[in-house]
Amino acid sequence: xxxxxxxxxxxxxxxxxxxxxxxxxxxxxxxxxxxxxxxxxxxxxxxxxxxxxxxxxxxxxxxxxxxxxxxxxxxxxxxxxxxxxxxxxxxxxxxxxxxxxxxxxxxxxxxxxxxxxxxxxxxxxxxxxxxxxxxxxxxxxxxxxxxxxxxxxxxxxxxxxxxxxxxxxxxxxxxxxxxxxxxxxxxxxxxxxxxxxxxxxxxxxxxxxxxxxxxxxxxxxxxxxxxxxxxxxxxxxxxxxxxxxxxxxxxxxxxxxxxxxxxxxxxxxxxxxxxxxxxxxxxxxxxxxxxxxxxxxxxxxxxxxxxxxxxxxxxxxxxxxxxxxxxxxxxxxxxxxxxxxxxxxxxxxxxxxxxxxxxxxxxxxxxxxxxxxxxxxxxxxxxxxxxxxxxxxxxxxxxxxxxxxxxxxxxxxxxxxxxxxxxxxxxxxxxxxxxxxxxxxxxxxxxxxxxxxxxxxxxxxxxxxxxxxxxxxxxxxxxxxxxxxxxxxxxxxxxxxxxxxxxxxxxxxxxxxxxxxxxxxxxxxxxxxxxxxxxxxxxxxxxxxxxxxxxxxxxxxxxxxxxxxxxxxxxxxxxxxxxxxxxxxxxxxxxxxxxxxxxxxxxxxxx
Amino acid sequence: xxxxxxxxxxxxxxxxxxxxxxxxxxxxxxxxxxxxxxxxxxxxxxxxxxxxxxxxxxxxxxxxxxxxxxxxxxxxxxxxxxxxxxxxxxxxxxxxxxxxxxxxxxxxx
Numbered sequence: 001x002x003x004x005x006x007x008x009x010x011x012x013x014x015x016x017x018x019x020x021x022x023x024x025x026x027x028x029x030x031x032x033x034x035x036x037x038x039x040x041x042x043x044x045x046x047x048x049x050x051x052x053x054x055x056x057x058x059x060x061x062x063x064x065x066x067x068x069x070x071x072x073x074x075x076x077x078x079x080x081x082x083x084x085x086x087x088x089x090x091x092x093x094x095x096x097x098x099x100x101x102x103x104x105x106x107x108x109x110x111x112x113x114x115x116x117x118x119x120x121x122x123x124x125x126x127x128x129x130x131x132x133x134x135x136x137x138x139x140x141x142x143x144x145x146x147x148x149x150x151x152x153x154x155x156x157x158x159x160x161x162x163x164x165x166x167x168x169x170x171x172x173x174x175x176x177x178x179x180x181x182x183x184x185x186x187x188x189x190x191x192x193x194x195x196x197x198x199x200x201x202x203x204x205x206x207x208x209x210x211x212x213x214x215x216x217x218x219x220x221x222x223x224x225x226x227x228x229x230x231x232x233x234x235x236x237x238x239x240x241x242x243x244x245x246x247x248x249x250x251x252x253x254x255x256x257x258x259x260x261x262x263x264x265x266x267x268x269x270x271x272x273x274x275x276x277x278x279x280x281x282x283x284x285x286x287x288x289x290x291x292x293x294x295x296x297x298x299x300x301x302x303x304x305x306x307x308x309x310x311x312x313x314x315x316x317x318x319x320x321x322x323x324x325x326x327x328x329x330x331x332x333x334x335x336x337x338x339x340x341x342x343x344x345x346x347x348x349x350x351x352x353x354x355x356x357x358x359x360x361x362x363x364x365x366x367x368x369x370x371x372x373x374x375x376x377x378x379x380x381x382x383x384x385x386x387x388x389x390x391x392x393x394x395x396x397x398x399x400x401x402x403x404x405x406x407x408x409x410x411x412x413x414x415x416x417x418x419x420x421x422x423x424x425x426x427x428x429x430x431x432x433x434x435x436x437x438x439x440x441x442x443x444x445x446x447x448x449x450x451x452x453x454x455x456x457x458x459x460x461x462x463x464x465x466x467x468x469x470x471x472x473x474x475x476x477x478x479x480x481x482x483x484x485x486x487x488x489x490x491x492x493x494x495x496x497x498x499x500x501x502x503x504x505x506x507x508x509x510x511x512x513x514x515x516x517x518x519x520x521x522x523x524x525x526x527x528x529x530x531x532x533x534x535x536x537x538x539x540x541x542x543x544x545x546x547x548x549x550x551x552x553x554x555x556x557x558x559x560x561x562x563x564x565x566x567x568x569x570x571x572x573x574x575x576x577x578x579x580x581x582x583x584x585x586x587x588x589x590x591x592x593x594x595x596x597x598x599x600x601x602x603x604x605x606x607x
Numbered sequence: 608x609x610x611x612x613x614x615x616x617x618x619x620x621x622x623x624x625x626x627x628x629x630x631x632x633x634x635x636x637x638x639x640x641x642x643x644x645x646x647x648x649x650x651x652x653x654x655x656x657x658x659x660x661x662x663x664x665x666x667x668x669x670x671x672x673x674x675x676x677x678x679x680x681x682x683x684x685x686x687x688x689x690x691x692x693x694x695x696x697x698x699x700x701x702x703x704x705x706x707x708x709x710x711x712x713x714x715x716x
Contacts, residue, residue, distance in 0.1 A: 200683055200685050203640075203711055207694050208699045212703065215696045
């Protein structure tokens with residue numbers, strides 16, 4: 001009774017109600033009201049009939065509790081008149097237009113029968129009451145967290161936990177960072193920076209490989225794909241960190257002679273041993289992040305007949321110095337290319353010392369980010385008569401004289417000469433290059449704070465070497481905080497050197513990097529890239545002039561005119577580049593404003 | 608759909624025939640994204656005259672997907688924001704082989 005009164009007393013705060021309850025309430029029909037009326041009538045009928053199914057009803061009523069859903073305790077009895085009345089009410093409601101309209105918009109899609117069922121159905125025991133477990137039959141207290149048994153009924157605590165453990169935990173699908181308009185624009189900008197941006201659709205190959213990478217666990221065998229395609233798949237998998245023991249098997253075919261692992265972080269030592277086991281004819285091995293390529297793997301390799309010609313190891317810090325020497329001694333005969341990256345401690349002077357004797361046919365040597373090699377080791381390189389490609393990036397200082405020595409001995413045949421981050425490398429090295437190198441194609445000297453413009457000019461003037469294809473002279477500039485703007489001694493690559501460089505190699509140069517050479521003046525740029533397009537650099541594909549302060553919009557425009565096949569131009573830090581129209585198909589990276597690269601309209605630049 | 612129009616000039620459409628005899632009519636321009644087909648359609652080649660290319664190494668199902676790609680590529684040529692085409696997982700390995708055979712490499716023109 002008090003409930004009735006409180007109903008009439010005004011609005012109470014109620015929790016969410018079903019749509020049906022809402023409709024009934026809007027027609028002034030309250031479920032509780034119906035129930036109480038029914039009770040009253042039943043009691044009246046009881047007194048008339050005597051025997052009655054009232055016990056049933058009593059039990060049912062007890063179970064209802066305070067729930068405000070429409071599950072009343074109207075059990076299925078033979079009160080036909082009651083039923084008819086209900087049915088009439090329901091029909092009335094359904095006929096009403098408002099209900100029809102709301103039903104169309106509402107989430108629930110109860111059918112006719114559902115309505116009746118919902119009104120009449122007994123919900124199971126409510127929280128707080130006792131029930132038998134559907135699984136083990138034990139008696140337990142129903143809580144809000146009791147799990148449902150698949151066949152109906154509720155489970156007790158332990159049985160519920162069991163079922164949860166068996167069922168896989170629900171994983172929320174990860175929100176893709178690249179979804180939505182902001183994400184898409186970010187992706188486009190990121191692609192521009194990577195240099196992989198292109199207008200139009202992705203190639204069919206790319207789409208297929210992406211699908212393959214996403215579903216790699218379904219793949220059992222890659223079949224007879226050409227090496228290039230397999231390489232692309234390997235790269236894609238490594239990018240998504242999907243390369244592990246199982247997926248590695250896809251790339252280990254007994255007939256192949258080349259295995260490239262772009263990310264070996266998830267591979268164990270056994271996996272590396274497996275490579276040598278399954279691919280007996282292996283000639284070229286490239287392993288990046290090869291952390292577990294340990295002594296035992298090296299031992300296994302030494303014991304096999306595998307004649308490696310090309311070894312590229314990145315991050316293999318667990319190989320001992322003695323092991324390196326043993327490997328070079330026993331397997332060095334066939335080795336033509338050795339590239340060791342980020343192997344800080346154990347690949348040192350002793351290994352370099354052993355090279356001339358153990359690897360006589362070595363043509364390519366690269367030691368990158370290495371802490372142990374010093375000038376002592378480098379000087380032995382002068383004896384590698386067949387060396388064609390030399391690339392050094394050390395953390396120790398090596399005096400320029402060592403390099404001069406090496407160059408005077410093997411400079412004649414060198415095709416690649418790359419010294420990175422050697423601050424004190426001086427003019428003598430440039431002179432040595434000028435005097436001895438005749439077949440150079442790729443030259444890289446970075447971060448030199450001592451070399452002067454005059455000597456760069458001297459290098460490129462009347463040099464008997466043919467045109468260089470790849471030149472990287474980034475950060476050869478003056479570093480002097482006392483003289484931030486002036487460069488009285490013309491340290492680093494400046495006007496004269498730049499002009500001489502382009503005059504010498506402009507015909508064939510494909511890749512030029514003068515990042516940070518900030519003393520190259522606008523005048524020099526205008527001479528090298530004249531606005532009328534008189535000078536043409538047909539092969540130049542990638543040009544990086546970042547942080548050359550004097551570059552302007554006009555110069556960038558002239559560059560596009562003079563370099564018809566240029567693909568990517570990098571102007572980070574060139575603050576005077578404000579609004580340049582980029583011809584279609586080219587990429588301009590690093591425009592210092594929020595708009596970024598603006599591609600020309602349909603037409604290309606007109607003369 | 609005729610392979611050649613009345614004047615005998617190059618028609619707008621060409622026919623690609625798969626290994627198992629399925630024929631697909633494709634816009635000539637759309638098929639130019641494949642180096643292989645472009646080569647076949649050069650002047651003086653038989654295929655250029657008849658407008659009919661026989662691809663003996665590709666079966667019908669895969670060729671259908673390739674033709675779908677041709678039209679997708681043509682439609683989105685030179686657009687910036689391009690939605691990816693769906694590739695069914697069961698065919699993607701064979702599709703990779705077909706793509707490699709037809710020379711549909713990473714830098715379509």
